[in-house]
Amino acid sequence: MDLTFDNRIAVVTGAGRGIGKAIAEKLAAEGVHVICVSKNPDSCGAAAEAIQQQGGKATAMPVDVSSSEAVNAACEAIQSEHGRVDILVNNAGITRDTLLMRMKDSDWDDVIRTNLNSCFYWSRGLVQMMARGRWGRIINISSVVGQMGNAGQANYAAAKAGVFGLTKSLAREFAKRSITVNAVSPGFIETDMTSVLDEKTRETIASQIPLRRLGRADEIANMVVYLASDEAGYITGQTFTVDGGMVM
Ligand code: NAP
Numbered sequence: 001m002d003l004t005f006d007n008r009i010a011v012v013t014g015a016g017r018g019i020g021k022a023i024a025e026k027l028a029a030e031g032v033h034v035i036c037v038s039k040n041p042d043s044c045g046a047a048a049e050a051i052q053q054q055g056g057k058a059t060a061m062p063v064d065v066s067s068s069e070a071v072n073a074a075c076e077a078i079q080s081e082h083g084r085v086d087i088l089v090n091n092a093g094i095t096r097d098t099l100l101m102r103m104k105d106s107d108w109d110d111v112i113r114t115n116l117n118s119c120f121y122w123s124r125g126l127v128q129m130m131a132r133g134r135w136g137r138i139i140n141i142s143s144v145v146g147q148m149g150n151a152g153q154a155n156y157a158a159a160k161a162g163v164f165g166l167t168k169s170l171a172r173e174f175a176k177r178s179i180t181v182n183a184v185s186p187g188f189i190e191t192d193m194t195s196v197l198d199e200k201t202r203e204t205i206a207s208q209i210p211l212r213r214l215g216r217a218d219e220i221a222n223m224v225v226y227l228a229s230d231e232a233g234y235i236t237g238q239t240f241t242v243d244g245g246m247v248m
Contacts (some may be wrong), residue, residue, distance in 0.1 A: 003230070003231055004229060004230035005027075007031065008033070009033045009082055010088070011085055011194060013037040013038075013122065013194075014065075015044055015047050016038030017036055017038070017043060017047075018189070018191030018217055019220045019221065023220070023225070024047055026221040027224075027228065028051040029056060032086075032228075035082075037092065039092075040043075040062065041060070041179075058059070065114060065118035065121070068117070068121050070234050071125055075126055084132070085129045087136070087139070088123065088126050089135070090119040090123070090139070093193075095111065096156075099152050102165045103154065103155060108155045110154065110160050116160075116163060119140050122246060123166075136174065136177065137179070137228045137232075139184060140163045140181070142185045144185055145240070147164075148247060168237045175236055182235060184220060184227070184239075184242060185239050185247075186215065187243025187244055187247070189215045189217055189220060190214050190216055191217055200231055202214065208246065209244040212246065214233070
C-alpha cells in the first residue's frame with residue numbers, strides 16, 4: 001500500500017539509536033521532515049546527517065526529554081522555526097533494572113520521568129500546533145512489559161503501563177481535532193537496550209516467542225509509519241503489540 005504524507009513534519013524522540021533511529025529513517029524515506037531528538041548531540045546529529053545523506057529532510061535537536069523545561073523550550077523553538085508539527089513519536093526510553101528491595105528513588109524517578117513524563121511534556125507542548133492544523137498523530141512507544149509486568153522492572157513496567165492510560169485519555173481528548181493517539185508495544189527487539197542480555201537469556205527469551213527470535217527495529221518502525229500516515233486516520237486509542245506473538 002502506498003502511504004500518504006503530504007509534506008508532514010515529525011518529532012521523533014530517542015532518534016539517535018535503535019528503534020527511534022529506524023522510525024526517523026522510515027518516516028524520512030516517506031518524505032517527512034524529521035526532527036531527530038536525543039539526549040546526546042552526537043547521536044541525534046549523526047542520525048539527522050545519515051537521513052540527509054540519503055536525500056531526506058532532517059534536523060537534529062538534542063533535548064533531555066525528562067526535563068519539562070527543556071521540552072518546553074524545544075517546543076517553542078520548533079514553533080518559531082517550523083510553525084507546525086504533524087506527527088509526534090514519543091520513543092525515548094531507558095531502563096534501570098533491579099529488584100524492588102534494591103531499587104533507589106533515583107532508579108524509579110529517572111525511569112518514570114524519561115519514559116512517561118516525557119510523553120506528557122511533548123504532547124502538551126506540541127498538540128496545539130496539531131490542533132490548529134486539524135490533523136495530528138501521536139504515537140507512544142510502550143512495551144510488552146507494561147502489559148505483562150516483569151520481575152526487576154517495576155519502575156519500567158509502571159512507566160510503560162502509564163503510557164497506555166495517557167494514550168487512551170489523549171485519544172479521547174483530541175479526537176474532535178482529528179488528532180489520533182496510539183501506542184505501539186514492542187516485545188524484545190535487537191537494540192543497545194537489549195544488547196546487555198547474555199546469550200543464554202536471549203535463547204530463553206527466544207524460546208518463549210512463537211516466532212522464535214527477537215525483533216528488529218525496522219519491524220517496529222513499519223507499524224509506526226503506518227499509524228503516522230493519512231491512511232490510519234480512523235484508528236485511535238489503540239495499542240499495537242509487535243512482539244513475534246509473545247503476548248496473546
Ligand atoms: P536505545 O537503543 O537504548 O535508544 C534509546 C534512545 O532514547 C537513544 O537515542 C537515547 O538518546 C534516547 N534517550 C534516552 N534518554 C533520553 C533523554 N533523557 N532525553 C532524550 N533522549 C533520551 O533504546 P531502544 O531499544 O531503541 O528503545 C526505544 C524505545 O522502545 C524505548 O522507549 C524502549 O523502552 C522501547 N522498547 C524497547 C524494547 C527493546 O527490546 N529494545 C522493547 C520494548 C520497548 P542518546 O542516543 O542520546 O543516548
